[in-house]
Amino acid sequence: MRTHYCTEVNENLIGQEVKVAGWVSSRRDHGGVIFIDLRDKDEVVQLVCDPADSIEAHKVADEVRDQYVLIAKGKVRPRGEGLENPRLKTGKVEIVVDELIIENKSLPMPFELGDEKVNEEIRLKYRYLELRTQKSYNIFKLRSKATMATRNTLDKLGFLEVETPVLTKSTPEGARDYLVPSRVHAGEFYALPQSPQLFKQLLMVSGFDRYFQIAKCFRDEDLRADRQPEFTQIDIEMSFCDQEDIIKVSEELVNSIFNECGYEIPEKFERISYSEAMEKYGSDKPDLRYDLAMVDVIDIFAKCSNEIFSSIAKETKKNRIKALKVPNGDNIFSKREMKRFEDYVRKFGAKGLGYFQMKPEGLKGPLTKFFEQSELDEIVARCELEVGDVVFFGAGDRKLVWDYMGRFRIHLANLMNIVPEDQFKFVWVMDFPMFEIEDGRTKALHHPFTMPKLNSEGKLEFDDVEDINSIAYDLVLNGVELGGGSIRIHKEEIQKEVFKLLGISDEEAQEKFGFLLDALKFGAPPHGGIAFGLDRIVMLLTKASSIREVIAFPKTQKAQCLLTDAPSPVDGEQLRELSIRIRKTNI
Ligand code: ASP
Numbered sequence: 001m002r003t004h005y006c007t008e009v010n011e012n013l014i015g016q017e018v019k020v021a022g023w024v025s026s027r028r029d030h031g032g033v034i035f036i037d038l039r040d041k042d043e044v045v046q047l048v049c050d051p052a053d054s055i056e057a058h059k060v061a062d063e064v065r066d067q068y069v070l071i072a073k074g075k076v077r078p079r080g081e082g083l084e085n086p087r088l089k090t091g092k093v094e095i096v097v098d099e100l101i102i103e104n105k106s107l108p109m110p111f112e113l114g115d116e117k118v119n120e121e122i123r124l125k126y127r128y129l130e131l132r133t134q135k136s137y138n139i140f141k142l143r144s145k146a147t148m149a150t151r152n153t154l155d156k157l158g159f160l161e162v163e164t165p166v167l168t169k170s171t172p173e174g175a176r177d178y179l180v181p182s183r184v185h186a187g188e189f190y191a192l193p194q195s196p197q198l199f200k201q202l203l204m205v206s207g208f209d210r211y212f213q214i215a216k217c218f219r220d221e222d223l224r225a226d227r228q229p230e231f232t233q234i235d236i237e238m239s240f241c242d243q244e245d246i247i248k249v250s251e252e253l254v255n256s257i258f259n260e261c262g263y264e265i266p267e268k269f270e271r272i273s274y275s276e277a278m279e280k281y282g283s284d285k286p287d288l289r290y291d292l293a294m295v296d297v298i299d300i301f302a303k304c305s306n307e308i309f310s311s312i313a314k315e316t317k318k319n320r321i322k323a324l325k326v327p328n329g330d331n332i333f334s335k336r337e338m339k340r341f342e343d344y345v346r347k348f349g350a351k352g353l354g355y356f357q358m359k360p361e362g363l364k365g366p367l368t369k370f371f372e373q374s375e376l377d378e379i380v381a382r383c384e385l386e387v388g389d390v391v392f393f394g395a396g397d398r399k400l401v402w403d404y405m406g407r408f409r410i411h412l413a414n415l416m417n418i419v420p421e422d423q424f425k426f427v428w429v430m431d432f433p434m435f436e437i438e439d440g441r442t443k444a445l446h447h448p449f450t451m452p453k454l455n456s457e458g459k460l461e462f463d464d465v466e467d468i469n470s471i472a473y474d475l476v477l478n479g480v481e482l483g484g485g486s487i488r489i490h491k492e493e494i495q496k497e498v499f500k501l502l503g504i505s506d507e508e509a510q511e512k513f514g515f516l517l518d519a520l521k522f523g524a525p526p527h528g529g530i531a532f533g534l535d536r537i538v539m540l541l542t543k544a545s546s547i548r549e550v551i552a553f554p555k556t557q558k559a560q561c562l563l564t565d566a567p568s569p570v571d572g573e574q575l576r577e578l579s580i581r582i583r584k585t586n587i
Pocket of ligand 1: 173194195196197236484485486529530531
């Protein structure tokens with residue numbers, strides 16, 4: 001239907017006859033001559049409909065409205081002097097139309113395309129219209145490039161792309177499952193996979209050696225800007241490998257994706273241990289584009305005369321007292337703002353937020369009276385304070401302090417405007433603990449198939465389960481977790497021991513993961529892998545503000561698809577077939 005895409009119409013075609021097709025992005029009637037910006041997948045080209053050139057075409061142009069579908073034929077000519085638009089690839093020329101067809105009409109747009117201030121609900125209801133903008137097209141062009149780069153690189157490295165089931169059994173990522181009722185087996189359910197974790201491990205037992213899949217994963221959890229109920233992972237598994245092999249493949253893959261999308265990044269990424277990340281940045285996904293690291297001061301506070309602090313400081317394993325220095329903070333923030341910081345951390349469970357100001361005459365602040373001069377000097381030295389600096393303190397249970405001080409660090413960085421927006425800062429977070437204790441229950445930090453660090457005899461050895469580390473790693477970019485993985489347990493006896501520590505009985509393990517446990521008995525090779533969130537990668541590459549922008553048909557924060565109106569009730573017959581009865585309750 002066309003000889004050229006709109007974007008291709010440039011000064012090289014001057015004098016030639018072309019045919020273009022697309023949507024009207026704007027129409028202007030300049031006293032007799034009608035100008036139309038016609039857009040296809042990319043940029044617009046300007047059509048000129050002058051009755052002096054074609055009365056017919058001009059008549060049609062008169063009927064044209066925004067977003068009508070047109071096919072236009074005409075000659076390319078230079079725009080007049082001073083009328084060029086340097087922002088467009090087609091900005092030096094226009095098409096003088098001699099034949100114009102309205103291929104289809106359009107209702108007026110329910111919102112102005114490209115206007116991001118419009119309520120998201122409307123934009124999602126008409127998502128196909130929102131996608132009809134150059135900004136969206138560019139996002140999906142880049143997403144497609146990232147996917148191609150993934151396939152090409154992994155193919156080159158000897159990986160096999162294998163699809164795994166979507167109707168399956170619960171997988172072990174720890175979120176809530178989406179369930180699908182079975183018609184044939186009344187009262188029984190499939191679960192949608194939270195990841196292909198168990199299947200990719202089985203493929204290693206099959207001897208496939210290197211597997212990958214661009215896989216849809218489903219998790220029924222509370223949604224945030226970087227979470228969706230269904231999302232896409234670049235899922236990888238390898239045999240006879242150690243952590244370094246997986247890191248090497250990952251760095252090559254991430255480099256290929258970023259390079260393909262036009263960004264140079266370091267070939268190798270920095271590394272930090274989980275404990276250093278938590279102690280310094282209060283997060284296992286630290287944003288290292290800026291410093292603001294925390295310092296431990298529990299030993300100094302142990303000596304102070306304030307009973308609350310000194311009793312917190314008695315339990316050095318469980319508790320933390322952390323100092324966060326804000327260089328020049330005294331000049332940046334007013335007293336009132338500093339007061340508001342306390343309200344901020346209280347939202348995340350802090351009991352309070354102490355601070356000292358570094359004045360020319362020494363440390364000032366409500367807490368100084370509890371300290372001897374020598375202890376204040378120690379604080380100044382430990383935190384490397386200079387006149388004008390402010391230092392904040394968080395004290396209490398370590399997990400709580402890490403969390404609210406970590407959030408406070410990010411909050412301060414944003415307020416101080418010190419986050420370099422155009423920088424990519426990758427970091428591997430390594431040596432995760434194998435377990436964490438939450439509400440008295442032992443949980444796996446990654447998943448229960450992660451290999452714990454064993455002693456030289458290949459045995460688990462520990463005094464406190466929380467001290468056991470795992471061979472697990474996460475890749476973090478600018479404070480966002482891009483991916484994570486681990487070396488897996490491939491020996492039955494270790495797997496059994498881990499289940500025991502997690503309080504999973506033999507029967508429960510057999511019922512939930514029996515097929516994997518059986519497979520481990522049939523010559524399972526050492527293996528491990530990783531999975532990257534493709535949506536998050538694209539979100540960061542395109543600087544999108546939410547993961548929803550980079551998913552063609554996303555769901556709302558409440559997991560609804562406003563376009564198709566899913567989820568929605570089904571008729572009684574369908575439910576009867578599935579042996580399901582809905583009990584209506586007034587919640
Ligand atoms: N299955 C894990 C996840 O989805 C990734 C992995 O361990 O490979 O988080």
